Amino acid sequence: MSQPLSEYDIIFAGAFCLQAVRQLALSQGA
Secondary structure (H helix, E strand, O other): OOOOOOHHHHHHHHHHHHHHHHHHHHHOOO
16 A cells, blocks of 8 residues: 555545535534
């Protein structure tokens, strides 16, 4: 796991983070 993140990895992680934040906001009724 010592190789740097590729652009695809960053985009995938960002999308995953966005989805998690959306789920959190929905569950809190924001």
